Amino acid sequence: MTEENTSCNAATRALALRTTLLPKDTNPAGTIFGGVILSLIDQAGEIAMRSINPHRRYVTIAMDSIMFHAPVFVGDLVSLYTCHVKVGNTSVSVQVDVMVERRDRPGAEVRVTEAKVTYVAIGGDGKPIPVNG
Ligand SMILES: CC(C)(COP(=O)(O)OP(=O)(O)OC[C@H]1O[C@@H](n2cnc3c(N)ncnc32)[C@H](O)[C@@H]1OP(=O)(O)O)[C@@H](O)C(=O)NCCC(=O)NCCS
Structure with missing residues (x-):
């Protein structure tokens, strides 16, 4: 059986967040x-x-579908991209890819983690409401 490749590609992905991490974030x-x-x-x-x-x-x-493909190191430039957004009635799913640029390999991004995340729109009472409308 072939596993569906849901990873973001450079043409469709959007940069959501970029950061570097510190020694306090290590295991x-x-x-x-x-x-x-x-x-x-x-x-x-x-x-x-x-x-x-x-x-x-x-x-x-x-x-x-969270997959940690490779480690992240202190000082890596960590970029989080989103793609494959699917809008339901009250929920929205999005693919998030985490890419890093190693300090010693500037310009070369490596995919380290990917996940599908689903959010629900809620009203003031904490109950689901339509995403649109
Ligand atoms: C989010 C929450 C309000 C949803 O309430 P609910 O009554 O369980 O929701 P429903 O069963 O009506 O489902 C709402 C939507 O979520 C989707 N959904 C439900 N379970 C899901 C799952 N396991 N994965 C993906 N989507 C799911 C449903 O399909 C529905 O989407 P649609 O309207 O687009 O079809 C409630 O579960 C909650 O408060 N959870 C805690 C959220 C939270 O605090 N998150 C922070 C982490 S600490």
């Missing part, structure tokens, strides 16, 4: 803690939601 192995990357993925997805309907508030309902 005992000396690489960046996975939870820090998950937090960045969630932030990048939320930023992407602003372009769907900036007047809505969103909460994360699911993070799926």
